[in-house]
Amino acid sequence: MTVEGMRYRMGLVCPWRDLPKVFGYWNSIYKRFNAWSSSNKWVGVFKALIIDPDWEWKFIDGSYIKAHQHSAGAAGQEPQAIGKSRAGNTIKIHLAMDGCGLPVEFEITAGEVNDCSVAPQFIAKLPDAEAMVADRGYDSECIREQIVKKGARGL
Template identity: 30%
Template sequence: MIVPFMPQATGKSGRPFNDHRLMTEGIIYRYRAGIPWRDLPEHFGPWQSVWKRHRRYSLDGTWDTVLAALLTRADAAGLIDWEVSVDSTVNRAHQHGTNMARTTGGPSNDKNLLIEPEDHAIGRSRGGLTTKVHALVDGNMRPLVLFLGPGQGGDSPLFENLMEAVKARQARAGQVRTCPARAMADKAYSSKAIRAYLRERGLQCVIPEKEDQKDNRKRKGSAGGRPVEYDREACKRRNVVERSFNTMKQWRGLATRYDKLALTYRSTTVLQAVFIWSTA
């Protein structure tokens, strides 16, 4: 299903890439088991070849291309539930993935996903050195967009980037689906800027208001504006994004970050999304 969207060029030895399935299964095996690359079973061939293939596909955006193609097919078949939910999860970074020099405050939230951030999307939070996966999922808890950031980074700054990255193409050529039916998130995303952004796009906002925001509004009286209204029944379905993170962390190599480079680690989250959508 996905091989037409993968590179068909020859390697340095001049042989074509005719082992896509074996290499992909080797990559998936490594992250599902959470083992070092050197411990990859011999069935998959030299571990260096499997690692280099994943590294190459991470750098050239192959996994993103495959996911976009699968989303195009899914949207044409009506398989995407456009009631989307946004959230993030914090994953602990293993010492094997943190022994690189990094500059704090690097562009981890850059929209260009194929640029390695200076801090490698690793930050120090109360849980130690961590990285944060930001996700936008559909109503069936299947990932549509996946970003990476440092563990101490905020959630709301990436909301608009996640929404803008929804690029599932519709069946008619030239049209791109960029407007979900509604957007749901928890109180961490409660801000006037996010609500204004969703209003401008004509999207229903299902985001509860923070308690301190309620208190500030009430203190201002009539100048504080109207209370925030949202569909409370729809908000009960927001847990699809939490369940999606639970599925993601079934891959032990994603639950704990062993990768030094943010590009490689994020591409693995995209590969898991490819795995999920290929069975949709």
């Protein structure tokens, strides 16, 4: 029920304290979620769920997430991927999906980081495919060359 409580909270984007009692005590679920996030256990779960991706086509895109107003600037914390953009404090998630639209790889950067600057190392992580679809943010000559070197058509 702990993971179900986490999924419920992420789906509704509600405060931890508003979790229904059926999932258990909210603070226990929060502490478990926080521990798993700190230890990168969620990355392992994400990788385990990608058993047989459809690599004929790859889709990549980036999306901004607005960070909470109190999320940046606390003293003594490790660096986090929070940056300034026109929208304020933001984080950017670069996501790759397979031909079925399922996420298969991701990269988290500060909000002001350009898609073109992340794309080379992001694309290098992905296996070869027949075609790669990306938006204008990933449109540059060096990225197109990298896609062709990996044996794919850039669309």
